[in-house]
Amino acid sequence: MKLRDVLFPAVAVLAAFLVGALFVAAIGDSPIETYRLLIGSAFSWPDGVGYTLFLATPLIFTGLAVAVAFRAGLLNIGAEGQLYMSAFAAAWCGITFARLPAVLLVPACMACAIGAGAMWAAIPGLLKARFGSHEVINTIMMNFIAVALCGYFTQYHYRTPGDPIMETAAVGANASLPRVGDFIPGVPSRIPLNFAFVLAMVACGLVYVLLWRTKWGYELRATGANPFAAQYGGISTGRQIVIAMAISGGLAGGVGINEVLGYRHRYYDGFSDNYGFTGIAVALLGRNHPVGVFFAAILFAVLSRGGIAVDAFTVHVTRDIVQILQATIILFVAAEAVFRGPFRKLGLLK
């Protein structure tokens, strides 16, 4: 690992917090008090830690999704749509095969979630490989189509009659992942942190092995680094694009597992708190590396959890400060050239 891989993200986060402090001070609240609430509320046991890691789970999945695609030279703006499709697919499986025993039903629901995400992402991959149409536009369009499709099936086919909420019926009782309270005595079962968090960590390891320890991962990174050279070197770049998108979407599908099997046990319309887009921030800040993605996801989860405390305990500041911080972090990471001059002067960069 090089110095710059830690330096640039760290400075971007610090700079964003400075900008955020200006915002808070401008409306007359105390930046120090706001940040104390924002960061401090994540560390209480068990609620703070439990909820923060629960909130980190979807962000790890979407961060990995964006990172894998990025390594192949693709921008997957569509994790949002992919995770909606995956959550709906998991719920569909859990409702349709509700009577299966847990050993069969849980893996089946997971396979549906991952498969649906992979399929939804593979479509823009195919369109890019076959027709050269840009994946950014197509994944944006696919987001809206996914939300509309899931909404349609929920509203017209899978809602419990009379339910005023846009949500499907509950999945079978066996379609459930154990929660942290089942492992650690004394932790109340309301805390939704569940086995999907372990899956997210496993996914980090798998992505690392896949990208840096296999021939196929090498080909994928070669495609991302220089598609023309890769093609010349005998790699089918079109195939790499489709596979990379499918894997990316499959990773985004982990969100569906966390949401349906671990948390709500049904598909709930509009459940995603912009996880797909936050995943872009997570991947960027984590420099598209699984270790970086993990820590970046934790950071954003801390902020997200703290937003609730900020809403409750400050005079003027609302949880919108979290989105301002997120956006500013992305801007500073994306435009890292801002810092290059000062760093050179300080002798930190050649």
Next chain:
Amino acid sequence: MNELFTIELFWSSVRLSTPLLLAALGGLFSERSGVVNIALEGLMLAGAFTAAAVTWAAGNPWIGLAAAALAGMLVALIHAVACIRYKADQVVTGTAINILMLGIPGFLSGALFLSSGSTPQIAREHLIPWTPIVLAFLAVPITQYVLFHTPFGLRLRAVGENPEAADAAGINVATMRYAGVLLSGILSGVGGAYLSIGQASLFTRNMTSGRGFIALAALIFGKWRPVQTMAACLFFGLTEALTIQMQGVVKLPSGDDIPVQFIQIVPYVLTIVVLAGFIGHSRAPRALGVPYRKEN
């Protein structure tokens, strides 16, 4: 079926296509200069919030409209500086701006109006339901003229197609791109203003609800050309008008409503189909999305 296709449906389509058209024409200036602008959504939100807040405070919609254009321009300036000066990835920066503009209006209304994301109601006599529509459709021939019949338009297109050649011909690539992006901010800001002080009478959280992305779709569907883009916006406005008017009017033989979702997705599906080249080919400006690095 006949009661559906009325003059009211036509006007409804025109009204609903107005914010799309303003943002899409904005996007056209930006993308013709070579800068991808998926931040249209955020720029519209900036305009919508500012228009409502300033109109309420000043009691004058024209000040609100001007402030919205200015706000759109200032937010676009962030995009421009990051992408042009610091060569940031344009899609990533655009995404950041969209997230930023989900946050800032809520943040400011929490502080200014002690609300959770909306501005106070604006008096009816302070709304401008017609002017933005006229502005939007006037902007089409103006854009067409500026783009294809003025030196400015020629230069703008040149830096979007072939910045090296444009640079060699003495055109300042960065200046032209700043102009393109800032224009997109102004137009999108006005488009957003129409939502809050034209159609509605206040700003509500995320009130654009994806219109910036539909505008982007219309721009691609319209092949980065003003008149075709207008046609695309009118068509997408019509689909939205239909989803509103069909509810409770048109029924399936089974007696159920036609699911609105199927009409809602039409613009998105069409954009994918057009991009893939099934209905004519939609070709982006050649240097779109590529930061320009001047060779020494």
